[in-house]
Amino acid sequence: MRMKDNFKKQIKALTKILASFLLLMLVLFGGLFYFANSKPKSHVEEIPVEDSVEDFDKVENGIHVATGFIDDEGMQATIQNCTACHSAKLVTQNRMSREGWKATIVWMQETQNLWDLGVNEELILNYLSKNYAPTDKGRRQNLEVAEWYELN
Incomplete structure (x- = not known):
C-alpha cells in the first residue's frame, strides 16, 4: 500500500x-511575442515613381531613353x-568584342x-559587338546618377 501511495505522490509532484x-x-x-510586436515600426517613406508608358519606347539623340541603349537594329x-x-547599365558600361559578348552569354547560360x-x-551579338565594342578610351566612363537619396 505504501508503494502505491508513494507512486501517487510522485505523480502529483511531477504533474x-x-x-x-x-x-x-x-x-x-x-x-516575447508581445515585445516583438509592440516595438514601433520604422516609418518607410515611399518614393513616388513616375511611370510613363509613352516614354518607354522614346528615343532621343539616338539613345533609347528608358534604357540608355544605342538605337540600332537588334536593340529591342x-x-x-x-x-x-x-539593369541595362550592366550592358552599357561594358565593352567587349563579339567573342567576349558570346562568352558572356554562354557564361550566363551555364551559371x-x-x-x-x-x-x-x-x-543580339551583332548589336552588342557593333555598339558596345572595345574602344581606346581606357577606363570606362563613370555611371551617371540622376538623383541621390538617403537611406533611413
Missing part, C-alpha cells in the same frame, strides 16, 4: 512541475532578353540560368 513548466513557457513566449531584342534579369536565345542570339 505540478510539468504544469509550472508549461505556465512558465506560456508566459515567456507570450512576453537586346532590351527584351538582357533587361529581364539585370545564371539564362535561357537559349535562339534566333535572337545572332541579332
Whole structure:
C-alpha cells in the first residue's frame, strides 16, 4: 500500500512541475511575442515613381531613353532578353568584342540560368559587338546618377 501511495505522490509532484513548466513557457513566449510586436515600426517613406508608358519606347539623340541603349537594329531584342534579369547599365558600361559578348552569354547560360536565345542570339551579338565594342578610351566612363537619396 505504501508503494502505491508513494507512486501517487510522485505523480502529483511531477504533474505540478510539468504544469509550472508549461505556465512558465506560456508566459515567456507570450512576453516575447508581445515585445516583438509592440516595438514601433520604422516609418518607410515611399518614393513616388513616375511611370510613363509613352516614354518607354522614346528615343532621343539616338539613345533609347528608358534604357540608355544605342538605337540600332537588334536593340529591342537586346532590351527584351538582357533587361529581364539585370539593369541595362550592366550592358552599357561594358565593352567587349563579339567573342567576349558570346562568352558572356554562354557564361550566363551555364551559371545564371539564362535561357537559349535562339534566333535572337545572332541579332543580339551583332548589336552588342557593333555598339558596345572595345574602344581606346581606357577606363570606362563613370555611371551617371540622376538623383541621390538617403537611406533611413
